[in-house]
Amino acid sequence: MSHPFSEFGEVVSCDTPLASLTWLRLGGPAQFLARPANVDQLSNLIRTAQSHNIPWxxxxxxxxxxxxxxxxxxLVIQMASPAFSDLEIRGQTVLSGAAVPLTALISQTARAGLSGLEQLTxxxxxxxxxxxxxxxxxxTNLDPMIRRLTLLDADTDIIKLDRDDLAPGQSWSELEDHVILDLELDLTVDDPESVVRRMRNVWILKxxxxxxxxxxxxxxxxxPxxxxxxxxxxxxxxxxxxRVGGAEVSVRNANYIVADPNCSPSDVLRLIELVRGEVDRRFRIELELRLEVW
Ligand SMILES: Cc1cc2nc3c(=O)[nH]c(=O)nc-3n(C[C@H](O)[C@H](O)[C@H](O)COP(=O)(O)OP(=O)(O)OC[C@H]3O[C@@H](n4cnc5c(N)ncnc54)[C@H](O)[C@@H]3O)c2cc1C
Structure with missing residues (x-):
């Protein structure tokens, strides 16, 4: 069947289940799911989507x-290619592709005697x-450790943004409509054994x-x-x-919802509203959602 992304062949599939690609393991399919192999393919996909007014x-x-x-x-674009997963440590600077798992980044920098990320273990x-x-x-939070991001901007141009390019108080997370391709982090030199020990302690608590x-x-x-x-x-x-249906507020940490095998996305959404309503009623505090609902 022909569709706006036909020219990309097997890179794009239609009506593809997304549940197994999210940790909650819930929800319906993507109209189009793409797995670009490199930056060129990524930007061509976005340009094609934009030219057909297709959200991505x-x-x-x-x-x-x-x-x-x-x-x-x-269009849902999955950033999973090895092209987005390079990791290099140069002195106290870390160059990382956007798709590098945080766990790999943390353990490799800890072993190299670089401190900062271990608090995110x-x-x-x-x-x-x-x-x-x-x-x-x-x-901790990541923002102060980031020196530079390489991004695809809304016009699919590759741009580099330095810390100084951000407005005062602006977070890197506010760069909407940009795709993060890679980044440079500034970490602090420390004794590898101490960093690894801290990493293990954070992990035990977490x-x-x-x-x-x-x-x-x-x-x-x-x-809040x-x-x-x-x-x-x-x-x-x-x-x-x-509980609402198959969704439960975790007994190990009340800020998590756990999904049973029979859970549906609407169970999770109704439980979120129940929690938000009750916290507002009791404490007059409106909790802001961290989880993104697609
Ligand atoms: C068990 C558990 C524990 C957690 N603990 C914490 C915690 O302690 N602290 C905390 O803050 N969060 C925590 N989270 C939330 C989650 O781990 C983080 O939000 C994590 O950063 C999501 O990363 P991801 O790669 O899965 O991104 P996704 O969930 O796939 O995407 C998140 C957002 O980032 C965007 N995005 C992803 N990659 C790019 C890119 N290259 N360019 C532009 N946009 C992009 C997506 O479009 C989406 O908007 C936890 C989650 C779970 C399930």
């Missing part, structure tokens, strides 16, 4: 995405997804405070303030273990 989105590890039952209208996903979704833990590794799950809300976590508000509202 980037999918990386799928750890921060809930796909609705009806699926995604338009246990956060799943790619570095590109982490930048775009403003990954943070109580003790593992204890999130759903079990085999459970499809998502981290739902942003913390650095000193006020979404987890503690939801916990204090007595919502741990609350």
């Amino acid at each position: 989105k980037i999918l990386a590890g799928g750890f921060n995405i809930l796909v609705r039952d009806k699926g995604v209208n338009g 246990g956060v799943p996903g790619t570095i590109g997804g982490a930048v775009r979704s403003a990954v943070a833990t109580r003790s 593992k204890e405070h999130q759903p079990y590794g085999h459970q499809p799950a998502a981290c739902i809300f942003r913390d 303030r650095p000193d006020q976590s979404a987890e503690s508000l939801i916990d204090q509202a007595g919502l741990k273990g609350s």
